[in-house]
Amino acid sequence: MSLSRKTAVAGVYEHPSRFAPDKNMHQIMAESIRGALDDCGLTIKDVDGLCSAGIGMSAMGIVGLCDYLNLTPNFMDGTNMGGSSFVAHTAHAAAAINAGLCEVAVIVYGSTAASSRFAVGTGGGLGAGDPCHMFESPYGPTTVGAYAMVAQRHMHDYGTTPEQLAEIAVTMRHHASLNPAAKYRDPITVEDVLASRIISSPLHLLDCCIISDGGGALVVTSAERARDLKKKPAYILGTGETSRHAARGQRDFLEIAAHQSGRLAFERAGVTHKDIGMAMIYDSFTITVLATLENLGFCKRGEGGSFITGGRLRYDGELPINTDGGGLSSNHPGMRGIFLVIEAVKQLRGECGPRQVKDCAVALCNGTGGELGTRHSAATLILSNR
Amino acid sequence: MPDEKEKRRYAKPLPHIDEETRPWWEAAQRHELYIQQCRDCGDRRFHPRTLCTNCMSSRTEWVKCGGRGKIYTFTVTNQNGSAGFRDSLPYVLAWVELDEGVKLLTNIVECPPAQVKIDMPVEVVFDDVTPDVTLVKFRPAH
Numbered sequence: 001m002s003l004s005r006k007t008a009v010a011g012v013y014e015h016p017s018r019f020a021p022d023k024n025m026h027q028i029m030a031e032s033i034r035g036a037l038d039d040c041g042l043t044i045k046d047v048d049g050l051c052s053a054g055i056g057m058s059a060m061g062i063v064g065l066c067d068y069l070n071l072t073p074n075f076m077d078g079t080n081m082g083g084s085s086f087v088a089h090t091a092h093a094a095a096a097i098n099a100g101l102c103e104v105a106v107i108v109y110g111s112t113a114a115s116s117r118f119a120v121g122t123g124g125g126l127g128a129g130d131p132c133h134m135f136e137s138p139y140g141p142t143t144v145g146a147y148a149m150v151a152q153r154h155m156h157d158y159g160t161t162p163e164q165l166a167e168i169a170v171t172m173r174h175h176a177s178l179n180p181a182a183k184y185r186d187p188i189t190v191e192d193v194l195a196s197r198i199i200s201s202p203l204h205l206l207d208c209c210i211i212s213d214g215g216g217a218l219v220v221t222s223a224e225r226a227r228d229l230k231k232k233p234a235y236i237l238g239t240g241e242t243s244r245h246a247a248r249g250q251r252d253f254l255e256i257a258a259h260q261s262g263r264l265a266f267e268r269a270g271v272t273h274k275d276i277g278m279a280m281i282y283d284s285f286t287i288t289v290l291a292t293l294e295n296l297g298f299c300k301r302g303e304g305g306s307f308i309t310g311g312r313l314r315y316d317g318e319l320p321i322n323t324d325g326g327g328l329s330s331n332h333p334g335m336r337g338i339f340l341v342i343e344a345v346k347q348l349r350g351e352c353g354p355r356q357v358k359d360c361a362v363a364l365c366n367g368t369g370g371e372l373g374t375r376h377s378a379a380t381l382i383l384s385n386r
Numbered sequence: 387m388p389d390e391k392e393k394r395r396y397a398k399p400l401p402h403i404d405e406e407t408r409p410w411w412e413a414a415q416r417h418e419l420y421i422q423q424c425r426d427c428g429d430r431r432f433h434p435r436t437l438c439t440n441c442m443s444s445r446t447e448w449v450k451c452g453g454r455g456k457i458y459t460f461t462v463t464n465q466n467g468s469a470g471f472r473d474s475l476p477y478v479l480a481w482v483e484l485d486e487g488v489k490l491l492t493n494i495v496e497c498p499p500a501q502v503k504i505d506m507p508v509e510v511v512f513d514d515v516t517p518d519v520t521l522v523k524f525r526p527a528h
Contacts, residue, residue: 122465134401135433136491138521140463140471145479148461156459156504200479201462248431248439249421249488253459253481373459373481374491 004269007094008226008233009383011040011219012342018183018331020213021115025056026068028110028215033069036217041230042104048073049096049105049220051089053080055118055334056111065108075102081243081377082369083282085109086218086337088379091239093220103221107341110215111333118334121208121284122199132246136374144208144285146373148200150253151287155202157254160305162202165286166193169206169328171313172283176325178315178355183212184329207286209327209336216338218345234345234383237362238269245375254291254301257378258366262296265364265380273298276382277360278320278347280340282368283327289313292366293321296380315355323347323355337367341381348385361385398470400519409448410434414520417512419451421488432488453510454527455484462499478502482524496525 013035015028029052037043050073052065062078065071075096077089086107093105121143128137154160170190176182188206196205226233240261244251266272273296281292290304298319299307313321324330324343331339344363346352362384370376403411410433413420423430424438425445437444460480466472478494480502494502495511508524515521 119467122467131406131435132433134403134407137399138401138515138519139479139491139493139523140398140466140468140474140477141479141491142463142466144465145461145463149459149479149481152461153459153504197464198462199465201464203461246432246489246491248429248435249433249490250430251489 002268003094003098003239004237005235006223007097007220008223008235009090009218009341009345010221010226010229010231010233011036011042012345013039013217014181014339014342015110015215016181017214018212019114020112023112025054025110025112025215026065028112028213029065029108029217030069032110032215032217033106033108036106036219039231040219042219046104047071047106049075049093049102051077051093051105051107052109053078053085054109054111055113073102075105081379083284083335084241084337084367084369084377084379085335087340087365087367087381088241090218090220090236090341090381091241091379094236094239097220097222103225105220106217107220107338108215108217109335109338111335112213113334114211114213118211132375141374142200143371144203145200146371147285147287148203149373150291151202153253154287154291158302158305160290162194163190164305164309165207165290166190167309168283168286168289168313169193172322172326172328175315175323175355176329179325179330182325182330183210203285203287209284209332210329212331212333214331214333216342218338218341232349232385234348234385237271237382237384238265238267239379239381240264240268241377241379243375243377253373256291256295256372257376258292258368258380259295261378261380262366265382269382271362271382275362276319276364277362278323278344278357279364279366280344281321281366282336282340283322284332284368286328288368288372289321291372292368296366315357320357323352323357335369337369337379340365340367344383348383396470396516400516406436407434411519414512414522417520419453419510419522420448421451421484421486423447423449430486430488432490449486451484451486455482455508455524457494457502457504457506457508458483458489459504460494460502462502480524482508490522493523494525495523
């Protein structure tokens with residue numbers, strides 16, 4: 001049963017804060033929900049579905065959030081698969097709406113990762129409590145290190161260079177310079193990236209996403225209802241999600257979850273790579289973008305290094321990526337999947353001002369959660385304005 | 387007791403060993419490295435699990451490894467703020483592929499980080515970090 005074009009993202013809101021020591025994450029979430037409802041002309045009384053996850057939330061955080069918001073929804077999804085969660089929530093909400101479980105779902109994220117001084121990438125790694133943890137944590141894995149090991153293998157197998165990875169960071173910064181809300185807006189060069197200190201080889205400081213506060217929210221409803229609301233709907237064409245891990249010690253670490261989630265999303269959407277006007281690719285690190293583009297099939301495995309060069313990923317290039325400046329330069333409050341969908345919807349509506357992609361009718365979002373070099377999730381979402 | 391004192395001095399994370407994985411950790415204490423192999427379908431796995439993820443059989447054989455392999459990938463870690471590791475920078479984190487065909491996450495030791503390379507042959511070193519815990523690490527093969 002195809003879900004294509006039966007549901008839509010009707011409202012979006014990105015919280016403007018990048019450093020908010022005066023707020024907690026629930027305040028950021030509540031303000032984000034208000035913003036997304038205002039964006040499409042609905043009220044909190046219309047909301048009967050709630051999806052959220054967070055690095056600061058408790059195990060039953062979705063219920064605590066219902067309490068804070070005084071909501072008693074008919075559908076709840078607290079799935080936490082890392083930074084990709086909100087892309088997956090969008091798919092889950094679409095399926096729930098299509099199945100009649102709810103009519104208007106809100107997806108929300110909020111975090112004070114920066115002002116609470118979370119060591120997001122250079123702390124003790126992820127997975128405490130998982131069975132694998134005791135075989136990994138004694139050796140000092142970090143999130144940066146896990147991604148760095150994928151970059152190292154890619155460079156070894158295919159001759160990918162630090163300069164090529166750096167170009168991704170330079171492009172994201174260029175986009176941030178066109179986004180007044182972005183945290184870091186001063187242009188950088190490939191030389192700047194290579195001159196920044198190596199956090200975990202071969203990744204430099206400027207190959208890594210920033211840490212900010214922030215949050216955002218989405219409103220998902222039926223296509224029929226979305227058409228009567230304030231903004232042009234972003235129809236949900238296709239979705240996919242899955243995980244990759246060490247595969248009992250037998251994994252090829254350059255084949256990542258996006259390979260499967262992307263294939264599912266393209267098949268279900270009935271579109272091809274040529275149809276994609278812009279893509280939001282989770283950029284926790286530069287290597288995340290390169291590996292994801294290969295695994296989504298935008299180029300062949302091993303060709304990512306040459307594919308990303310020559311301005312191809314710029315907002316005015318052949319395949320615009322992360323036009324908001326991404327996690328590398330705009331915002332990364334611990335998890336950033338929600339911002340992938342927000343920016344894609346704004347691009348489809350033509351609301352992006354100086355960074356607007358021309359004639360953008362179909363957008364792809366690919367969230368990655370966890371670590372490419374140990375275990376991770378991916379969620380892919382394809383949206384269209386028609 | 388000196389044992390307790392030494393345990394307190396070791397600041398890095400220690401495994402929370404349970405009954406499922408105790409045989410593996412006890413073997414490491416004897417300076418032996420094992421992986422598991424399914425007695426029904428022959429599928430090999432690491433880390434140890436209660437059943438075969440290929441066919442769900444509980445009939446498990448412990449296979450003793452020769453302790454040799456090669457570096458599948460690695461990173462030289464220059465920044466880690468967590469306890470124990472912040473005092474041992476830089477260190478090498480790596481996935482090592484054993485000759486027996488499975489990969490495990492480990493450290494490369496007894497080698498300057500700048501000389502570590504992918505595909506470098508390595509051999510196991512047993513690091514008795516506390517009286518109760520021995521970690522499996524690797525160094526360049528002799």
